Amino acid sequence: MTTVTPELLQRFDVPGPRYTSYPTADRFVEAFGQADYVQALEQRRHGPAAMTLPLSLYVHIPFCESLCYYCACNKIITRHHERSAPYLSYLSREVDLHVQRIGHGVNVSQLHLGGGTPTFFNDGELGGLMGMLRQNFNLVPGGEYSIEIDPRTIDEERLRTLARLGFNRLSFGVQDFDPDVQKAVHRIQPAEQVFSLVAAARRIGFESINVDLIYGLPKQTPESFERTLAQVAELRPDRIALYGYAHLPERFKPQRRIIAIDLPGAGNKVAMLARALAAFEAAGYIYVGMDHFALPNDSLAVAKRQGRLHRNFQGYSTQPDCDLIGLGVSAIGKIGAVYSQNAKTLEEYQDALDHGLLPVARGLAVSRDDLVRRSIIMALMCQGRLHFEAIEIAHLIDFKRAFAAELEVLHGMQAQGLVELSDSGIEVTPMGWFFVRGVAMVFDKYLQADRTRARFSKII
Structure with missing residues (x-):
């Protein structure tokens, strides 16, 4: 792995999009509504994608028993578990409305349950949800079926239930093992609890186990975070x-x-990131891109080596770029050249479904220029390289003429060792991989026009 200096990290310590889509979700407009989304669904049903491309499903379960102070997710804090059953009923109505538009039994190769806390649902409710999805879609063998886990809400028996329901991937929210940090963010979960659950998940046979970490939290220091990094290396997700x-x-x-x-x-935060990069390299992890690391034999690392990485609203994926249906409060979807987002409040979400409408609150029909730039940004973010000819053939443009200003900016990045430019294309260097969001930002038309970037997280 290329050595990344704190000085270089500091230079690129600026806000920027994560590019789980382009245009990014902050560009969605309320002028896009249910009728636009329905049209996109019906076009998919009658187009070639219906037969050749599987779907991806995202289900948002917003409930949490307790509040984590750092959280920026759409959630509802409640200990009233009786709220789960009505929400499951509304999810079923939303699925029914989709099936009416796209047909019954469409292949699904990727499913992710996020939140909130998906394990807020009890075992029966999770079983009901999976049964309802299987009745309406065809979850194909070999697909990626994942669920986010709050370690405080689960034990080994629940893990076995998740496996029986068809989940083959788990994501544990750890954030930090330090007790002082956990207290400061109102999320107490002893390291021993996480280690025990991960060991159980391995015995059960889950295909992949992910751990989420956050640096820059209150009470964190480079030294305390280094202890967490050592524990994660021992955990070896x-x-x-x-x-x-x-x-x-x-x-x-x-x-x-x-x-x-x-x-x-800022200095300590950069130091934490630098130590994390060094620690994960020493532990044998491959830097996949942006915030993601994987063991060499994990499918994500294999996909990177083979140039098969893709990116969607759940982050990096090994699945082909496919249409995504988002179910539940605030869920985001992509159908063809259309993005959509559901209502962000439970009341608005339920009200739409009570009136027999899909609960779409906003979205975007992408333009021809958006499509070109999306192709460029995703090629850079996923493959780390771009061939001018491929873009020219796909979009009928003269690349160097259309993006002369952007190429001029990239010459400056070439001088910094982040990219290599040639007559045929752009190559992100090993060093540039750590700042690939910054490289992609060069082609973001909306960001060029809007210098207010405070809405985004830092790019490193």
Whole structure:
């Protein structure tokens, strides 16, 4: 792995999109509604994608028993588990409305349950959800079926239930093992609990285990985080997602409970990232891209080596770029050249379904220019290389003429050792992989026009 200096990390310590889509979700408009989304679904049903491309499904379960102060997700804090059954009923209505438009039994190769806390549902409710999905879609063998786990809500027997229901991938929210940090963010979960659950998941036979970590949390120091890194190396999950904490209390109300003076300074935050990169390299992990690391034999690392990485609203994926149906409050979907997002409040979500409508609150029909730039950004983010001819043939443009200004900016990045330019294309260097969001940002038309980037997390 290329050595990344704290100085270089500091230079690129700027806000920017994560590019789980292009255009990014903050560009969605309320002028896009249910009728536009229905049209996209019906076009898919009668187009070639219906027969050749499987779907991806995302199900958002918003409920959490307790509040994590760093959280920026759409969630509902409640200990009233009786709220689960009505929500499951509304999810079933939403699925029915989709099946009416796209047909019954469409192949699905990727399913992800996120939240909130998906394991807020009890075993019977999770079984009901999976049964309902299987009645309406064909979950193909060999697909990726994952669920986010709050270690405080699960034991070995529940893990066995998840395996029986068809889940083959788990993602554990760890964030940090340090007790002082856990107390500061209101998420107490002893390391022993996580180690025990991961060992159980391995015995049961889950194909891949991911651990989420966050650096930049209150009470963290480079030294305390290094202890967490050592524990993670000992835990040895198949994948690691390492995120930088973005403190935006004006946007995310729970973060107002974090004491600002407890947050590490910019220098310490960069030092944590530098130590994490070194620790994961020493432990044998492959840097997949952005915040993702994987063991060499994990399918994500294999896909990177083979140039088969893709990217969607769940992050990097080994699955082909396919249409995504988002189910539940605030869920985001992509059908063809259309993005959509459901209503963000439970009341609005339920009201739409009570009236027999899909609960779409906003979205975007992408333009021809968006499609070209999406192809460029995803090629850079996933393969780390771009061939001008491929873009020219696919979109009938003269690349160097259409993107002369962007190429000029990239010449500066070439001088910094982040990219290599040639007559035939762009190559992200091993060093540039750590700053690939910054490279992709060069081609973001909306970001060029809007210099207000405070809405985004830092790119490193």
